[in-house]
Structures are given as C-alpha cells and as structure tokens.
Amino acid sequence: MFELSFIWAGLIAFPVLAYVVLDGFDLGIGTLFVLFRDHAERDQMMNSIAPVWDGNETWLVLGGGGLMAVFPLAYATVLPALYVPIILMLLGLIFRGVAFEFRFRTKRWRVVWDVGFAAGSAIAAFMQGIALGALVQGIKISGRAYAGGWWDWLTPFSILCGVSLVVGYALLGACWLNLKTEGELQQRARRVALYAAGGTLVLIGAVSLWTPFLNPIYFTRWFQWPTLVFSGLVPILLAACAFGLWQGLTAGKHLQPFVSALGLFVLSFAGLGISFYPYIVPGALTIREAAAPDASLGFLLVGALVLVPIILAYTGYAYWVFRGKVQPGGGYH
Amino acid sequence: MSFGQTAELLARFQFAFTISFHFIFPAFSIGLASYLAVLNALWLWKRDAAYLKLFDYWKTVFAIVFGMGVVSGIVISYQFGTNWARFADKAGPVIGPLMGYEVLTAFFLEAGFLGIALFGRKRVGDGLHMFAVAMVAVGTLISATWILAANSWMQTPAGYEINAVGQFVPTDWWAIIFNPSFPYRLVHTVLAAFLTTAFAVGAVGGFHLLRDATNRQARIMFSMAMWMAALVTPVQIIAGDQQGLNSLEHQPAKIAAIEGHYDTTPTTPLILLGIPDDTAQETKYALEIPNLGGLILAHDWNASVKGLKDFPPDQRPQALVPFFTFRIMVGLGVLMLVLGVWSLWARYRKTLYTSKWLHRAAILMGPSGFVAVLAGWYTTEVGRQPYTVYGLLRTSDSLSNVDAAGVGASLVAFILTYFVVFGAGVFYIFRVVSKSPEGEKEELRQGPTRTAGVTPVQQVQAGGPDV
Numbered sequence: 001m002f003e004l005s006f007i008w009a010g011l012i013a014f015p016v017l018a019y020v021v022l023d024g025f026d027l028g029i030g031t032l033f034v035l036f037r038d039h040a041e042r043d044q045m046m047n048s049i050a051p052v053w054d055g056n057e058t059w060l061v062l063g064g065g066g067l068m069a070v071f072p073l074a075y076a077t078v079l080p081a082l083y084v085p086i087i088l089m090l091l092g093l094i095f096r097g098v099a100f101e102f103r104f105r106t107k108r109w110r111v112v113w114d115v116g117f118a119a120g121s122a123i124a125a126f127m128q129g130i131a132l133g134a135l136v137q138g139i140k141i142s143g144r145a146y147a148g149g150w151w152d153w154l155t156p157f158s159i160l161c162g163v164s165l166v167v168g169y170a171l172l173g174a175c176w177l178n179l180k181t182e183g184e185l186q187q188r189a190r191r192v193a194l195y196a197a198g199g200t201l202v203l204i205g206a207v208s209l210w211t212p213f214l215n216p217i218y219f220t221r222w223f224q225w226p227t228l229v230f231s232g233l234v235p236i237l238l239a240a241c242a243f244g245l246w247q248g249l250t251a252g253k254h255l256q257p258f259v260s261a262l263g264l265f266v267l268s269f270a271g272l273g274i275s276f277y278p279y280i281v282p283g284a285l286t287i288r289e290a291a292a293p294d295a296s297l298g299f300l301l302v303g304a305l306v307l308v309p310i311i312l313a314y315t316g317y318a319y320w321v322f323r324g325k326v327q328p329g330g331g332y333h
Numbered sequence: 334m335s336f337g338q339t340a341e342l343l344a345r346f347q348f349a350f351t352i353s354f355h356f357i358f359p360a361f362s363i364g365l366a367s368y369l370a371v372l373n374a375l376w377l378w379k380r381d382a383a384y385l386k387l388f389d390y391w392k393t394v395f396a397i398v399f400g401m402g403v404v405s406g407i408v409i410s411y412q413f414g415t416n417w418a419r420f421a422d423k424a425g426p427v428i429g430p431l432m433g434y435e436v437l438t439a440f441f442l443e444a445g446f447l448g449i450a451l452f453g454r455k456r457v458g459d460g461l462h463m464f465a466v467a468m469v470a471v472g473t474l475i476s477a478t479w480i481l482a483a484n485s486w487m488q489t490p491a492g493y494e495i496n497a498v499g500q501f502v503p504t505d506w507w508a509i510i511f512n513p514s515f516p517y518r519l520v521h522t523v524l525a526a527f528l529t530t531a532f533a534v535g536a537v538g539g540f541h542l543l544r545d546a547t548n549r550q551a552r553i554m555f556s557m558a559m560w561m562a563a564l565v566t567p568v569q570i571i572a573g574d575q576q577g578l579n580s581l582e583h584q585p586a587k588i589a590a591i592e593g594h595y596d597t598t599p600t601t602p603l604i605l606l607g608i609p610d611d612t613a614q615e616t617k618y619a620l621e622i623p624n625l626g627g628l629i630l631a632h633d634w635n636a637s638v639k640g641l642k643d644f645p646p647d648q649r650p651q652a653l654v655p656f657f658t659f660r661i662m663v664g665l666g667v668l669m670l671v672l673g674v675w676s677l678w679a680r681y682r683k684t685l686y687t688s689k690w691l692h693r694a695a696i697l698m699g700p701s702g703f704v705a706v707l708a709g710w711y712t713t714e715v716g717r718q719p720y721t722v723y724g725l726l727r728t729s730d731s732l733s734n735v736d737a738a739g740v741g742a743s744l745v746a747f748i749l750t751y752f753v754v755f756g757a758g759v760f761y762i763f764r765v766v767s768k769s770p771e772g773e774k775e776e777l778r779q780g781p782t783r784t785a786g787v788t789p790v791q792q793v794q795a796g797g798p799d800v
Binding site for chain 1: 396397399400401403404405406407408410411413414415418419421422423425426427428429430432433434435436437438440441442443444445446447448449451452453456457496498500502503504506733734735736739743746747750751754757758761764765
C-alpha cells in the first residue's frame with residue numbers, strides 16, 4: 001500500500017497548481033491594467049473575473065492550510081524562510097482583493113484602487129515567483145527550524161523566477177481576455193498575448209537552463225535514467241503548447257490560446273515536481289520527514305477525496321453560469 | 334523596527350491586530366449572510382418588493398464586508414507559519430486538518446456560490462439563486478464551526494498524545510473537535526455574530542426612520558433587528574453564563590484574572606470595578622459586592638473560587654486586560670438587553686416606528702456588537718496566556734526563529750495597510766447605508782406603489798454603478 005505522505009504530496013501539489021492557473025489569470029488581468037488604461041475597458045476586464053476571483057484565491061488558502069495540516073514541518077520552515085516575500089504577497093493580495101468592490105464605490109478614489117489592483121496583482125505575482133525561486137535554490141534548515149537569514153531568498157535566480165511569473169500570469173490574463181471579450185479589447189489582448197507568450201517561453205527556457213546548475217540533485221534528476229524520459233518529454237510537450245498558443249492567437253481562436261497557456265503552466269509545474277521528488281524542501285526535507293502523523297493525514301484524506309470533486313463540480317458550475325462574453329457596460333455592479 | 338520590544342510581544346501584537354480586523358468582518362458576514370437568506374426567502378414567499386429591496390440593499394454591504402473578510406483571512410492562514418512556526422510544527426497535526434476542513438467545507442462553498450448569490454439572480458432563476466444564497470449562509474456557519482473547534486482545542490485540548498519530537502498527535506478526532514469548551518464557545522460566538530448584525534441593521538433602520546418614519550424598508554429592517562435584540566440577547570446572556578461555568582471548570586486561572594481575584598477567600602465577592610495590579614497582587618480601588626461572585630461564577634452563594642495566588646506565577650495570565658475587556662462585554666450585553674426590552678415596550682405601545690429616542694438609542698448601539706465581540710475575544714484569548722495550547726505549549730515556545738526587527742517592520746506594514754484599506758471599506762459601507770433603502774431614483778420613476786408579483790430585479794439594483 002502507498003504511504004499516506006506520498007498520496008498527500010500529490011494532493012497538496014494539486015491546490016497549488018489549481019491556484020497558479022486560476023488565480024494566475026486574474027492576477028494577470030490586474031497586471032495588464034498597466035497596458036489597458038481606458039476606464040470602460042478596465043470595468044470590462046474586472047467584470048470578467050469578479051464572480052470567480054474569490055474562489056480562485058481560496059485555493060491559496062487551501063495550499064497554506066493544507067500544508068500546515070499534512071506537512072507541518074515544511075510549513076514551519078518554508079514560511080519563516082520566505083517571510084518577506086510572503087508578507088509582501090499578502091499585502092499585494094489585500095489591495096487587489098478589495099479593489100473589486102471598492103473601485104465601483106467611488107469616483108474620486110477610483111484611480112487609487114486601480115493602481116492598488118494593478119500594483120497589488122503584480123507584486124503578488126512577483127513575490128510568488130520569488131518564493132518559488134527561493135524554494136528551488138534551497139532553504140537552510142537546522143533541527144526543526146529555518147536557520148538562514150532574512151534576505152537569503154533574494155538572489156538573481158529568485159528575481160528571474162519572479163519576473164517569469166509576472167510575465168506568465170500576464171499571458172494567462174491576456175488569453176482570458178481573448179476568451180471573454182470581443183471587439184477592440186479582444187484584438188489588443190491578442191497582441192499583448194503574443195508578446196507575453198514570447199516572453200514567457202524565453203523565461204521558461206532561462207529558468208530551465210539555470211535550475212540544473214543550482215543543485216547537483218537537479219542535475220542528476222534531469223539527466224539520469226529513468227527521469228530522463230520525463231525531462232525529455234516535457235520540452236516536446238512545451239513546444240506543442242507553444243505552437244498551439246501561437247497558432248490560436250494568429251488564427252483568432254478564442255479558447256485554444258487560453259488552454260495552451262494553461263498547458264505551459266501545467267508542464268512547468270510537472271517539471272518542478274520531477275526536480276523536487278522525493279524532497280518537499282529541496283535538499284533539506286523529504287516528503288516523509290515533513291509529513292504529519294498518519295492520524296492527521298488519514299483524517300483529512302477522507303474529507304479531501306470526498307469534497308474536492310464536489311468543490312470542482314460546483315466551481316465548474318459557477319464558471320458555467322458566467323460563461324460567454326462580458327458585455328461592455330453590462331457589468332454586474 | 335523592534336521598538337525596544339521582544340519578537341514574542343511584537344508577534345503577539347501582530348496576531349492580535351490582524352485577527353481583530355479579521356474577526357470583525359466575519360462576525361458581521363455570518364449574521365448578514367443569514368439575514369440575506371431570510372430576506373430572499375421572504376421575497377420569494379410573499380412576493381413583496383420591499384424584501385427584494387432590502388436584499389439588494391444589504392447585499393451591497395455584504396459584498397464589501399465579505400471581500401474584506403476574505404483578504405484579511407488569507408493573512409491569518411499564513412501567519413501561523415511566518416511568526417508562529419514552532420506552534421505550526423507542533424500543533425499543526427491537530428489544528429491543520431481542522432482548518433483544512435474549514436477550507437474544504439466552508440470557504441469553497443461560500444466562494445463558489447457567492448458570485449451567483451451576488452450577480453446571478455437573472456442568470457440562474459429564483460430557485461437556484463435562493464439555493465446559492467442559502468449555501469453562502471450555511472458556509473459562513475460551517476466556517477465558524479471548524480475555526481471555533483480549532484480555537485477551543487487550544488483552550489481545552491483533548492484527544493491527543495505527544496510524540497518524541499514534541500508534536501501533538503491526534504488520537505481521537507471526535508474528542509478533538511468536541512473538546513470540552515467547544516459547544517459553549519460555538520453557541521456563544523455564533524449568537525454574538527447574529528446580535529452584531531442585528532444591532533448594526535437596527536442602527537441603519539433607526540437612522541432612516543428618524544429621517545422618514547413611513548419608509549417601509551426602514552420599518553421592516555428595524556422591526557426585524559429589534560425582534561432579534563429582544564429575543565436573542567437573553568439567550569446570549571444564558572449562553573455566556575454557561576461558557577463561564579465551563580471556563581471555571583477547565584481554566585480556573587482565566588476566571589481568577591477576569592474577576593480580579595488574587596486571594597482565595599471563603600466566600601467570593603463580585604468585584605464590579607477596580608484596577609488589577611499583577612505586581613502588587615491585588616485589585617486596587619475594588620468596588621465589591623460580597624458573595625455575589627460565587628453566585629455568578631459557581632451558582633452557589635457560599636462558593637469559594639480560586640484566586641490567582643493559587644497558581645504558580647509562571648502559569649497565570651496577566652489580569653488587567655481580561656478584567657476590563659470582560660466588563661466591557663458584559664456592560665454592553667446589559668445595554669443590549671435594555672434596548673431589546675425597550676423595543677418590546679414600544680411595540681406594545683405601537684410607537685416602535687415613531688419613538689425618536691428609541692431610534693437614537695438604536696443608532697448609538699449600532700457598534701455595540703462589534704465592540705462586545707472583540708472584548709469577549711480578548712478576554713478569552715489573553716486569559717489563555719501564557720500558553721498557546723492551554724497548559725501544554727507556552728507562547729514563548731510557539732514563536733518562529735525570527736528577530737524583533739522583522740516582526741516589527743511587518744507589523745507596521747500591516748497597520749498602515751489595514752488602516753488605509755479597511756478604513757476606506759468602512760467609509761464605503763457608511764456611504765451605502767446612509768442612502769435610503771427606498772432607492773430614490775426608482776421612487777421617482779415608479780412612484781410609491783407597485784404591483785406585487787413582477788420581478789423588478791434590474792430596476793432595483795441598490796448601489797448602482799459609479800455612486
């Protein structure tokens with residue numbers, strides 16, 4: 001029988017991935033406020049995500065709460081290590097989250113909440129990338145506590161990861177707009193998506209080339225049998241997604257670019273998974289070491305197996321209810 | 334930015350600050366969600382447009398409050414790791430799954446149906462819309478249940494053993510969830526949330542009745558709020574008394590601090606007011622009523638209740654904060670009862686909608702629920718000190734390996750952000766509720782009478798765009 005800790009490693013990866021792809025596009029929308037300055041366009045952009053953003057962000061809470069439940073030692077060492085980026089991410093999320101309601105309640109201060117929405121989204125995305133980069137490059141642990149300094153997370157590599165995630169989320173956001181809007185806004189979203197797609201691919205390449213040289217574990221993971229099969233497969237699939245994205249955008253397809261962009265994220269995520277295994281904090285804590293006692297893992301597993309499918313069903317229903325194009329001026333507010 | 338304080342104190346202050354904000358919003362949204370469900374059900378049942386108007390009116394407030402609750406909640410779910418890593422490592426196996434279930438059974442439910450409840454009436458029809466509104470309300474209650482199970486477990490831990498590395502290992506989930514203080518705390522807190530909402534709604538109703546005593550929506554909301562005040566406040570006082578008995582049984586040191594009792598005496602006086610002084614180990618300027626403390630605390634005129642000196646100094650909570658916060662909470666509870674009884678009298682005299690003094694009093698009592706909720710929360714949480722898990726894990730052993738400067742800097746960042754963001758939010762709420770619940774534009778267009786049975790959803794979008 002499988003060990004509960006490994007089942008949970010897979011299950012905890014799921015909310016993280018769900019968060020990245022779902023909140024990814026709405027953080028991307030926020031970042032794109034920089035390029036779309038027209039007031040009516042911004043209303044439309046915001047309305048395209050207003051009914052779903054809260055659900056998207058709930059995956060982040062599940063990731064945090066779930067990590068504490070099933071890998072408490074990882075939670076207790078990673079979060080102090082990433083103290084500054086986590087706090088900045090939280091502050092960013094506060095500003096962008098309240099903007100959904102606040103900017104429709106005022107005229108004078110609308111510009112403030114627009115800036116809060118854009119900057120908050122971009123900062124949250126950047127800090128998530130930094131956090132990921134810092135985790136990949138490794139965290140110093142001694143005993144059961146973080147043993148490094150305040151600024152260990154700040155390196156050229158983590159900054160590269162931060163930039164990559166901002167650009168990647170902008171790509172998701174632009175593809176979402178291409179899916180949910182029409183007319184001139186859609187045309188511009190498509191052009192932005194093309195640039196963002198180029199940027200994302202270059203950055204994925206840069207991060208991928210850098211990663212194996214950060215830590216010998218990654219190198220052996222990537223270039224040794226049998227994981228070599230996967231590290232060979234991932235770039236091929238990435239190329240396929242890149243083609244789907246380019247073809248979809250240039251041919252004026254609505255759904256295909258968004259799905260292809262999601263594919264890029266899923267594959268990058270799989271690549272990370274291959275690199276990390278069997279560690280949860282690379283080089284420091286294995287999945288088994290960090291796991292909570294079986295009594296905790298088993299108790300929550302029952303709930304997760306029953307509830308997550310139900311959650312996916314009604315979340316899917318909520319997306320279905322708000323399907324179709326967002327009409328200009330026909331906001332929900 | 335350590336301000337000459339220890340990392341522990343700053344981290345405690347950061348938690349107190351962020352959770353106080355976070356607690357205010359859910360206390361309001363738990364009550365409002367249920368209120369919205371009732372209003373929507375009444376609209377569907379009676380097809381009286383007044384209920385629909387009230388639904389749309391409070392829906393706008395709910396959206397703002399809920400949004401602030403969500404973002405302030407994300408902070409909490411990460412703060413256990415940033416500042417309280419050793420607590421997370423040790424208590425995570427027990428607390429974590431409870432919070433995991435909260436997310437899975439409550440947060441997703443609320444988030445999934447919130448969009449439909451707020452924006453989807455037209456798209457899904459009345460039946461499914463009602464279902465979505467009910468799911469949001471149920472979600473808030475489920476959320477309260479799980480988080481209070483977790484909090485109560487920290488107060489009265491049960492169903493665990495401790496392993497070699499010092500982690501709490503669950504042995505009996507039933508005992509963990511239904512730990513000794515949980516049922517009392519759940520009832521007391523959920524009732525507090527309902528009362529908080531009732532007094533806030535009552536204040537808005539009173540405000541609009543003062544302007545126009547014939548406003549039908551204002552009358553309905555005021556009447557509903559005053560029924561809640563009159564009926565639920567007495568129940569809440571009984572629930573609070575029961576929780577007090579429970580605390581005396583499981584956390585006697587907390588009760589001694591609340592009461593300002595340092596010495597154990599043959600009978601127990603009630604100290605109405607005074608200033609507890611932990612260094613001198615006495616409550617100065619005490620205004621006492623003999624024996625009444627025993628009657629209230631143990632329901633026995635001759636009961637002797639342990640004083641703080643009966644506990645080793647390193648196992649006592651500091652008395653000053655719980656002493657005063659408790660008195661604030663109880664004092665407000667008494668005022669709530671007075672207002673409730675007053676409203677019954679006015680109802681009997683048929684002056685409920687015309688008594689200006691009653692309306693003014695209701696406005697004054699608008700914030701009472703929020704203050705009482707926070708005061709009660711401080712009482713129970715400060716009273717739990719010096720432990721995070723009562724009697725087992727000290728607060729000083731729960732802290733992350735962080736230094737005071739970093740905790741202080743993030744504290745300042747949170748304070749600045751929260752005052753700007755939530756200050757603005759509260760301002761917008763005031764702006765929404767200062768508008769008449771009649772919907773003035775529609776009033777001009779349609780006149781005061783309208784046919785029952787039509788669904789003027791689009792015409793009565795309270796708080797339309799670009800207010």
